């Protein structure tokens with residue numbers, strides 16, 4: 015900073031939390047799990063592509079691997095079905111039913127299986143007459159569908175907004191489904207897309223949304239590309255004064271799935287997506303193939319330091335504090351007076367670039383007074399030692415890569431020094447033949 019002669023523009027986010035929150039006790043920290051959409055889309059061709067089609071097999075295999083390969087232990091809990099699980103028609107009692115050839119055992123059996131692994135099952139429906147892929151929607155059947163999901167033992171509902179009809183139906187539909195889920199008496203996490211479908215018409219009322227949903231999508235679907243991930247990060251920064259204050263335990267902004275471990279992101283871009291999703295207190299719903307994921311991507315997704323930041327009990331979403339020479343600087347306040355910082359190098363030409371960061375220029379500079387401990391988490395773990403306000407961190411960041419680090423007030427060290435000083439003073443007093 016000192017070198018570049020620029021200073022961070024400090025954005026002050028209001029710290030006023032809405033009083034009324036969705037009171038179902040769920041999503042006290044951002045949801046973690048796996049969701050099929052980005053990777054498997056609406057692949058219903060189990061004849062030619064049995065390994066990758068939307069079938070009970072796919073979720074059972076993911077559940078198995080989540081237990082065997084450390085995903086569950088790392089905190090990933092929900093195995094989530096997206097669109098295209100339904101049969102084309104409701105049954106004779108108007109109940110939803112899964113496609114009989116792809117889900118021959120039924121959803122209840124699948125939920126039992128997932129629960130037997132100590133995991134939870136998520137399912138998908140839509141507020142309108144039809145889902146996005148054209149299967150029967152929930153409009154007119156909110157109570158019945160909520161009861162059906164509860165009977166089956168479903169633990170999460172992703173409620174899409176395609177074919178919503180009128181804006182009144184959209185908003186009322188999301189609210190009615192929230193009430194219907196509550197009325198079942200079963201804990202069902204409620205994942206909404208309500209603001210995403212409102213934005214083309216007017217600014218959504220997030221205070222309202224926060225009372226009905228555990229998380230909510232604001233922006234379009236993530237694709238397996240840096241362009242897409244970057245556009246989500248930028249949208250979030252541009253709207254942060256509106257959306258950051260409403261996030262907190264029980265309700266989160268949802269920037270959509272993690273696409274780490276697929277085809278479109280370079281290693282540095284995978285690091286950037288993980289870093290930014292953690293800073294944004296985003297649900298960590300992976301959409302990838304856990305059966306064949308690259309070991310490096312797996313290590314990134316299971317990194318316990320990152321997951322600890324994601325799941326920090328303070329539950330505050332991070333925000334962008336500055337943009338300098340194509341570097342974006344974000345911070346997220348953590349419990350215990352700690353902070354996480356991410357510096358993203360947005361320049362997509364040339365090689366690694368240096369970013370000298372003077373700690374005194376951070377809005378949270380007090381954390382480094384008198385001293386702070388700086389720990390780099392990404393791209394690799396590294397203790398950056400004890401620093402003070404006048405320290406300049408010399409960060410070198412790859413194109414489209416991110417450095418993530420935490421800053422902790424070094425109370426321990428400050429206390430130790432004080433104690434040493436006192437002890438020396440006492441020694442001086444007690445030792446008669448001291449040279450002093």
Ligand SMILES: *[C@@H]1O[C@H](CO)[C@@H](O)[C@H](O)[C@H]1NC(C)=O
Pocket residue numbers: 037038039195196197198199200201202
């Ligand atoms: C339903 O809502 C009430 C009141 O907000 C809450 O106390 C209760 O825990 C909720 N139940 C479920 C199953 O979400």
Ligand SMILES: *[C@@H]1O[C@H](CO)[C@@H](O)[C@H](O)[C@H]1NC(C)=O
Pocket residue numbers: 141142143153177178179180183
């Ligand atoms: C659903 O279809 C019915 C009958 O065509 C129509 O009256 C209603 O407005 C539609 N609702 C939505 C949400 O599209």
Ligand SMILES: *[C@@H]1O[C@H](CO)[C@@H](O)[C@H](O)[C@H]1NC(C)=O
Pocket residue numbers: 154156182183184186187190
């Ligand atoms: C929501 O529920 C209310 C009260 O039962 C009902 O009047 C209204 O039509 C419902 N809206 C939708 C979109 O289902």
Ligand SMILES: *[C@@H]1O[C@H](CO)[C@@H](O)[C@H](O)[C@H]1NC(C)=O
Pocket residue numbers: 219220221222
């Ligand atoms: C937003 O929703 C809340 C809660 O329903 C309500 O009290 C408030 O008046 C709404 N704000 C606007 C601008 O409509």
